[in-house]
Amino acid sequence: MNRRGFLLIEFSCVNKFFGTFHVLKEINLTITQGEVVVIVGPSGSGKSTLLRCINRLEGITDGELVVNGVQLHNRKIDINAFRRNIGMVFQHFNLYPHKKVIDNIILAPMKVLGMTKAEATEKAMTYLQRVGIADKADSYPSQLSGGQQQRVAIARGLTMNPKIMLFDEPTSALDPEMIGEVLDVMRSLAHQGMTMAVVTHEMGFAREAADRIVFMDEGRIIEDAPASDFFQQPREERARAFLSRLLHH
């Protein structure tokens, strides 16, 4: 899957601290348009924090981070205008419980992109169809299964027409039988050329859908390799130990 376009995400020597805790250490990472990059590593290794820096849910402490042409280390940028181009899917879905599925999806297109309700609804329905739950448009999130909620969350992100989609452990809160339906949606998104950064423990998905695997440990990127190389023979001892724990548990 070599559809190398231009650079969408570039971390240069990025450090991040939570108080005195050094979460991200000397991060260098680039993601180009159309790439699917899966970030793996033991818990506490900083992968979620790294992902959350990409749309500045977390600010970086020093270094440079350029996403979609915007310098995120510069405090004076229009963050709301920047974020409309970056979709995000969370571990716990984070649907708005007081709004119906359709209203969850059309809120940002209307309030941020200025679409009319009719336009936003039409677009939302297209994406709900694509993730296979158009019949749930008028339900409340609490009436949906976890897998359905996560598919709504993906549709909510896609309706904004983002340039990049971020996935923060999208299947970790799901019952095993629902993981597949969410991964299917993500896989088809990857095949359609969406630029994706995904934090996950789903090695099957990583092997099939990822162009590159980034392995993190203790706040550092230990290995950054094409998916096939990483799974056949990881260079680093820590990555080998991590993989064998995951694959043979």
Add this chain to the structure above:
Amino acid sequence: MSLWDFNILVEHWDQFMAGLRQTILASLLGLIGSLVLGTFIAILRIAPFRILKAIGTIYVEFIRNIPLLVVVFFFFLGLPTLGIPVDPFTSGTLGLMVYTASFIAEAIRAGIQAVPSGQSEAARSSGLSYIQTMRYIIMPQAIKIVLPAIGNQLINLVKNSSVLGVIAGLDLMYYADLINLSTFKGIPVYTFVALFYLLLTVPLSLAVHYMERRFARSN
């Protein structure tokens, strides 16, 4: 002396009604004012700027930790000293409003902070501004959470309006004291006063329960 000396009620009906009218007026003004001011203070307390946060915190910690009567006296005696003429009713109602707002602010702040942080992360990451996120995502959920606590505060406010009686605010309590002093029939006088307060607080309490149920259904 009987609890139910209806002669008292009949003979002093006009005074009771005049007092009730002022109590209702003070309660309504206090209710609207303390909700608006309380919401504003709550937003200050959680604002992402240190100075605003400090102002909100100082307000709450200062006002809610002194007795209501002292707050009322501050307006009643303090404002005229500063050259601002106010009548007892106005200074009493202002004191009531400012005092209750500190409790309402705390309730609303707790409600806002009880909304999971993922809600605002999802909203902000879709490009909604801080204010849009508050308005469309956080506040509608926080209101459901804080409704019982706010209901309690509003009931307290109606009862606390009796503080006006102390500064000749012409409310129910003021006239009750007056009637008591002229008739020496305190027990029936205050029994009827209690009934008049119940007439205001019980419907308020029912209204809050009704809204709680309505909000619960919409989820």
